[in-house]
Amino acid sequence: MKQILVPTDFSENAWNALQYGLDLFHNTKCTFYLLHVNPVTGYSGTGSTIQKTSLTLKENLLNTSMGELRTWMDRIEKLPVNTKHMFFPLIHFNYFIDTVKSEVQHKKIDLIIMGTKGATGLKKATIGSNTGDVITRVRCPLLAVPEDVEYTRPKEIVFPTDYQLGYDLKVLDSLIEMINMNKAVLRILHISKKGEELSQEQRENKDFLQEYLLDVDHSFHSLTGSKLETAVQCFTESRDVDMISMVAKNLNFFQKILFRPAVEEISYHTKVPFLVLHE
Template sequence: MKNILIPTDFSDNAWNALVYGISFYQKTHCNFHIVHVNAINTTASGEAAMYVSPEILETSILAESREQLKALSKKIEQLPLNVKHEFHFKAIYGFLTDQLKDFVKEKSIGLIIMGTKGASGLQSVAMGSNTGNVITKVPCTLLAVPEDATYDKVEEVGFPSDLNLSYDVRILDTIKDIILLKKSALRLLYVSSKGEELSANQLKIKNLFLDYYKEMECTFHEVTGKHIDESVQCFTESRNLDMLIMVAKNLNFLERILFRPTVEKISYHTKVPFLVIHE
């Protein structure tokens, strides 16, 4: 049974991510762990802003969160019944990424699903910093769902790569599992800044990809553009992709797609969900 963690702040955005995840895995046996983390605020120096006694924690902060989780549970019950899904709820207090790391380990979580703030066109907006922190600091595969995304189908999946790093078989199998689950086509994408030819090593990795996915529909695409994030978006829109997959191992490449140098928060401006795979 697949163990999935869905952090929630009870916003519409978080609810949308939850519904997307339930729909995406509608034919899969899943344990959905819905968790609300009452995050500890920090000062500019990085120190905890305040200490909360165990008594106040239980009678006030966590008690309120549990009531909100009960209401969320009733809302989930209004969705179409799926006997393959079980739901578990928990309220936690602490530093967000630390608590999620511990929860992932404790419950053998295979996937985290979180909502993001999207934008239209090429306008860049800051994605929720919480999602950005979890992507970079919690070693667990994460599905980020933009606020306007609704689950319909996943016919085409894009996999942008700079073809500089080879990937572990487990990562390749994770991608294959998604493709087979949804009977999708895989579109490998390489963005060239000046239209230069692939190096011998890049050609080798490209051919390894194509060979590994030869039993399914898999095609290679190369586009030229100065800005990787804009090129990836243009490709996503022109192909009408339903999802993007990226690998956290190549953090530099991932950041060039998701981060802008002038903004500390993640920038993401397409309406398709993206899956970030950790080793």
């Protein structure tokens, strides 16, 4: 049974991410935890009147959230029945990242699914600050689902890498699971500067990938370009890639793609789900 956490702000964007997850794991037994976190404000008063007001506010927020979650559960009941899926609502009044970390640990979460927003930068709006924080601060695989994207079976998954770091077997096994579940093809993509050759360490890491992925339908690709994000965009669009996957361990490489400030430089992944893997 796969344990999946779906944080929600009750937006249609969050609902779209949930539906994508339901379709992606249509044939897999899953427990979906629908999590809404009412954020704690930075101010805390000491007077009894202020404390009473604060408690009343908290109670009102939790009641409102419970009503919203009931609406979500009603919408889920109207979907085509899938006996492989179970749903549990979770409501908290706490700090968002602390709550996600706690639920990941206590529920033994295998995957977090969140929606992306808009078309600026991941840290700003494309994925939302909450999702950006989860990617960098919570050690759990995360699937970022673009706004308004309709589910299609991932037939090609691109895996950008610089071969600088070795990969944990657990990470590769998670990637292989996604590939096998969808009968997909893995495209391993290396972007280099003109005339740049692989070092001995990079060649060894590439050879390791080749050996470990022996039973997986895959291919290696190399592009020359000065801008990493532009090269990934070109490759993604030219091959009609259905999903991008990366390892969060390689954070510097990772940030070059995700945390770009300009709209035109990162617009490609507003259309393609992004699977972030953690060790």
